[in-house]
Amino acid sequence: MTRPANDTLLRALLREPTDYTPLWLMRQAGRYLPEYRASRARAGSFMDLCRNADFATEVTLQPLERYALDAAILFSDILTVPDAMGLGLSFAEGEGPRFASPLRDEAAIRALEVPDMARLDYVFQAVAAIRKGLGNRVPLIGFSGSPFTLACYMIEGGGSDDFRHVKALMYSRPELLHHILDVNARTVTTYLNEQIAHGAQAVMIFDTWGGALSSAAYRSFSLEYMRRIVAGLRREHDGARVPVTLFTKGGGQWLADMADTGCDALGLDWTVAPAQARTLVGSKVALQGNMDPGALMGSANGVAAEARRVLDAFGPAPGHVFNLGHGISQHTPPDNVAVLVDIVHRHSRAQRAGLATSDGATTA
Amino acid sequence: MTRPANDTLLRALLREPTDYTPLWLMRQAGRYLPEYRASRARAGSFMDLCRNADFATEVTLQPLERYALDAAILFSDILTVPDAMGLGLSFAEGEGPRFASPLRDEAAIRALEVPDMARLDYVFQAVAAIRKGLGNRVPLIGFSGSPFTLACYMIEGGGSDDFRHVKALMYSRPELLHHILDVNARTVTTYLNEQIAHGAQAVMIFDTWGGALSSAAYRSFSLEYMRRIVAGLRREHDGARVPVTLFTKGGGQWLADMADTGCDALGLDWTVAPAQARTLVGSKVALQGNMDPGALMGSANGVAAEARRVLDAFGPAPGHVFNLGHGISQHTPPDNVAVLVDIVHRHSRAQRAGLATSDGATTA
Numbered sequence: 001m002t003r004p005a006n007d008t009l010l011r012a013l014l015r016e017p018t019d020y021t022p023l024w025l026m027r028q029a030g031r032y033l034p035e036y037r038a039s040r041a042r043a044g045s046f047m048d049l050c051r052n053a054d055f056a057t058e059v060t061l062q063p064l065e066r067y068a069l070d071a072a073i074l075f076s077d078i079l080t081v082p083d084a085m086g087l088g089l090s091f092a093e094g095e096g097p098r099f100a101s102p103l104r105d106e107a108a109i110r111a112l113e114v115p116d117m118a119r120l121d122y123v124f125q126a127v128a129a130i131r132k133g134l135g136n137r138v139p140l141i142g143f144s145g146s147p148f149t150l151a152c153y154m155i156e157g158g159g160s161d162d163f164r165h166v167k168a169l170m171y172s173r174p175e176l177l178h179h180i181l182d183v184n185a186r187t188v189t190t191y192l193n194e195q196i197a198h199g200a201q202a203v204m205i206f207d208t209w210g211g212a213l214s215s216a217a218y219r220s221f222s223l224e225y226m227r228r229i230v231a232g233l234r235r236e237h238d239g240a241r242v243p244v245t246l247f248t249k250g251g252g253q254w255l256a257d258m259a260d261t262g263c264d265a266l267g268l269d270w271t272v273a274p275a276q277a278r279t280l281v282g283s284k285v286a287l288q289g290n291m292d293p294g295a296l297m298g299s300a301n302g303v304a305a306e307a308r309r310v311l312d313a314f315g316p317a318p319g320h321v322f323n324l325g326h327g328i329s330q331h332t333p334p335d336n337v338a339v340l341v342d343i344v345h346r347h348s349r350a351q352r353a354g355l356a357t358s359d360g361a362t363t364a
Numbered sequence: 365m366t367r368p369a370n371d372t373l374l375r376a377l378l379r380e381p382t383d384y385t386p387l388w389l390m391r392q393a394g395r396y397l398p399e400y401r402a403s404r405a406r407a408g409s410f411m412d413l414c415r416n417a418d419f420a421t422e423v424t425l426q427p428l429e430r431y432a433l434d435a436a437i438l439f440s441d442i443l444t445v446p447d448a449m450g451l452g453l454s455f456a457e458g459e460g461p462r463f464a465s466p467l468r469d470e471a472a473i474r475a476l477e478v479p480d481m482a483r484l485d486y487v488f489q490a491v492a493a494i495r496k497g498l499g500n501r502v503p504l505i506g507f508s509g510s511p512f513t514l515a516c517y518m519i520e521g522g523g524s525d526d527f528r529h530v531k532a533l534m535y536s537r538p539e540l541l542h543h544i545l546d547v548n549a550r551t552v553t554t555y556l557n558e559q560i561a562h563g564a565q566a567v568m569i570f571d572t573w574g575g576a577l578s579s580a581a582y583r584s585f586s587l588e589y590m591r592r593i594v595a596g597l598r599r600e601h602d603g604a605r606v607p608v609t610l611f612t613k614g615g616g617q618w619l620a621d622m623a624d625t626g627c628d629a630l631g632l633d634w635t636v637a638p639a640q641a642r643t644l645v646g647s648k649v650a651l652q653g654n655m656d657p658g659a660l661m662g663s664a665n666g667v668a669a670e671a672r673r674v675l676d677a678f679g680p681a682p683g684h685v686f687n688l689g690h691g692i693s694q695h696t697p698p699d700n701v702a703v704l705v706d707i708v709h710r711h712s713r714a715q716r717a718g719l720a721t722s723d724g725a726t727t728a
Binding site for chain 2: 162163164165166167168170171172211212213214215216217218250252253270271272273276290291292293294295297298299301302303306309313325329331
């Protein structure tokens, strides 16, 4: 067992006491960092960064060089999975992802299968290379898209603001959508288990589009398949527990059901009131979040005030990982991230020491 | 007092018993109807339709000629208000709204004032003309955008997927954003009161972007200003109560606070579970919603099944107005709307007669 020197994240995800609130940021290796943009320019395309273990390691480590973050997250994309299924992924500059062969007819849907994991070996090699590059500093988080979120891209053929092809299928041939989701869930289970086998010390499932569903459809078409994945994951590797986090953007109303899946932690978007979330989930899971990424567009004082407000709303009890409520924006000033990391560490230490003043300012 | 021949909507909004569940559809006069597209081609631009009382009446009445809807809604746009404030509205084909002079600096923000209502007289003339054209059939709903939603467009200069200029202002100069919201709230109060004076029999406030806020920011920057509007509205006109409906898309977690504003009804998006909404608001308000507009992309059977599911989830108790959880999509097959209107009326009558079978099918 090789526990990282800084295991604050793993402890918090398992609701063990920590000296301060650990933080990492969704999409922390990304376009807001000039060194990332330079790496990407050298690599070529976005997928060239993902497919080359050296580049993936380089960009994964970049934010850790700048900021005292408490975790690294695999640099990759949720769409590696449907790409491996043969749907033909490409990224047109400034347009987002496109699939050459979206799933729109019954024959194509029935032909969908769990892909050979050899087609995703570049991801597992990246995990191993990043672990090596990280040394023993902080834990590495692996991840996947949720079955439903992957299905949205697979059916729409790219991004969408109304998911009308997905909805047309759901409300006319639900059994075909369930077939896609079943294949996706089995694929993601294997995919995450391989990431764990190659060194991921925690994993997270991103359900970016589950919030586009009705409450009833969410349970049937998204949550159920995440539950199956959680049930099928290796929860221990190399002698250590591997915590699993679920995150449905827009899922604040469904937290109690999400906590019942058997996961270790739930990601919260910024619309969720932390105290209400804690009431809904009790002591079943840790909570991760949930500052508005838009707050990083504010002044340094504004960033610090909002970070303190979020920490105070969660309180100092074990089981909180600080994060944004969604991926960091490419327009974020990097200096504001430095302010954020510093205030989260300082204010959360002060909270534990009982030194946070009543107006939310840190006296320590 | 001229109560409409079909006053089912008004009764349901005031939580009085009705023979069936009334329905109307957000954006029911719109691009999914070929007759709307023909009117728009004759009128010229979208704003030409809004600015001409004859055209506005024509398109407002079109869905009522096709379907047995229980209300008409003023054909207009929420951006009439910032346009009247001098921000220079235009609609580029296929691109959504643009403002020539977005509010980005302190001087422009400080100069913002409640506009002369004469600049919005075309809206009030449309209200009067539509009432005349409607005769005594069904009630006419007036509407406005919420102060925060209007501010989003005014500051971003158009649509946005991250509202980063709004957030930058909120998290650096909140007092400037509050100034915009105060002006907007006073403007909307007068604007809706004028719509009521000209014949609107119910009004609705659309908070399309309140769901982009953190729980704390929503209360401070959106809900508080809607509360002020509700407090300032004429709640009675021509001897009849004028019900007020608030709708925050993505606001399902905040329904209890919304119900405390003194409004008569809350609009629900499709992520909200109706039973949970009723638990949150008690008997304070009526509820309007909340079928996924995406369900109208399904088969006729799929549409009917989902409409029954939604009606069953609300149950037959007084205080439900059927609607979609968001505006109807331009891609909706008009025949599916006919299926929807028919099943809502038939199934809700059967529910009240105790004839709805346990599998959700209507035996009547």
